[in-house]
Amino acid sequence: KQEVTQIPAALSVPEGENLVLNCSFTDSAIYNLQWFRQDPGKGLTSLLLIQSSQREQTSGRLNASLDKSSGRSTLYIAASQPGDSATYLCAADSGNTPLVFGKGTRLSVIA
Amino acid sequence: KAGVTQTPRYLIKTRGQQVTLSCSPISGHRSVSWYQQTPGQGLQFLFEYFSETQRNKGNFPGRFSGRQFSNSRSEMNVSTLELGDSALYLCASSSGTGIDTQYFGPGTRLTVL
Numbered sequence: 001k002q003e004v005t006q007i008p009a010a011l012s013v014p015e016g017e018n019l020v021l022n023c024s025f026t027d028s029a030i031y032n033l034q035w036f037r038q039d040p041g042k043g044l045t046s047l048l049l050i051q052s053s054q055r056e057q058t059s060g061r062l063n064a065s066l067d068k069s070s071g072r073s074t075l076y077i078a079a080s081q082p083g084d085s086a087t088y089l090c091a092a093d094s095g096n097t098p099l100v101f102g103k104g105t106r107l108s109v110i111a
Numbered sequence: 112k113a114g115v116t117q118t119p120r121y122l123i124k125t126r127g128q129q130v131t132l133s134c135s136p137i138s139g140h141r142s143v144s145w146y147q148q149t150p151g152q153g154l155q156f157l158f159e160y161f162s163e164t165q166r167n168k169g170n171f172p173g174r175f176s177g178r179q180f181s182n183s184r185s186e187m188n189v190s191t192l193e194l195g196d197s198a199l200y201l202c203a204s205s206s207g208t209g210i211d212t213q214y215f216g217p218g219t220r221l222t223v224l
Contacts, residue, residue, distance in 0.1 A: 032210055043115075043201055044215040051210055089154070098144065098156035098167050099213065 002027045004092050006102035013080055014110050021075040021105045023090035028068045034099070035064050035075050036089045044089065048075070080109045113138065115204050115216035123222045129190040132219045134202035136183050140214075142166070142207030143185040145177060148199040148218070157200075160185050161207045189221075197223045 003026045013019050023033070032051045036044040048057045048064040050073065056065040063076040073090055087106045091099040116135045124130050136143050144167075145157040156169040160179035177187040183204075189196055199220050203213040 034212065036215075041199070041218075041220070043117075043217040044203075046212045046214065049210075049212050091154075093210075098159060098169065100156075101146075101154040103153040 002030075002092050002094055002097075002100040004090060004100050004102040006088075006090060006105050008105060009103065010106040010108075012108040012110060015080060015082060017080050017109075018076070018078050019080055019107070021077070021088050021090075021107070023073040023075070023102055025071050025073075025092045025100075027092070027094065028071055029094060030068065030092045031095045032093045033064075033066050033073045034091045034093065035062075035073075036091065038087045038089060038104070040087075047088075077107075080107075082109045082111045085109050115202060115214050117200075117202055117216040117219050119219060120217065121220045121222075123224065124192050125224050126192055126194060128192050129188065130192060130221060131186055131188045132200055132202075132221075134185045134187075134204075134216060136185070136202075136204030137214055140204040140206055141183055142205045143179060143183065144203045144205075144213065145185070145187050146201045146203070147171075148201060149197075154201070157187065166207075192223045194223050197221060 034049045035047045050066040061078040087104040089104040091101045142161045144159040159167040174190045179185045199218045201218045203215045205211040205213045
């Protein structure tokens with residue numbers, strides 16, 4: 001059974017800092033790994049999807065990497081801004097099975 | 112392209128009542144998944160419908176049920192509400208085939224008193 005863990009649960013950084021969010025999963029037989037952002041009381045916004053054959057994906061200041069062999073993914077945020085404050089969730093997709101989510105990392109970027 | 116819509120956005124019910132939540136997927140998407148989100152348990156999968164058939168089911172009691180219509184719109188129903196059913200209920204749509212991003216709606220906040 002797939003389990004996804006995100007560490008740390010919460011993170012507070014000053015504006016402008018580069019930061020890394022971690023995600024680990026127990027079953028390496030995944031099709032893809034997705035990163036989402038959730039603002040308080042809102043739905044999820046997809047940030048990046050990394051297919052199992054890929055190593056990383058980039059979108060603007062965001063870069064996500066995937067290492068299936070070690071069961072890890074990281075989300076790198078460059079030059080953080082207060083608007084980046086949100087909860088970041090990763091989810092493992094093992095094919096025609098439901099997404100399995102981590103509990104998220106709550107990020108606060110202080111101006 | 113319009114996003115995923117969920118109605119109602121907020122709902123307050125009392126224990127023992129039942130509730131129906133609605134989700135309209137992105138046009139052309141045939142898969143709708145439902146999730147329950149609580150502070151303690153995080154996001155937990157309820158069920159997925161694809162072309163009007165339940166394709167996957169999570170580990171929730173039978174009080175939680177769903178269906179999908181021919182236009183891909185989906186409803187979920189919770190009967191005999193309990194205090195612990197208070198949560199944000201999210202639905203997500205996707206094409207349902209191949210490697211595909213799920214697109215989430217804004218959620219329905221259910222409070223059970």
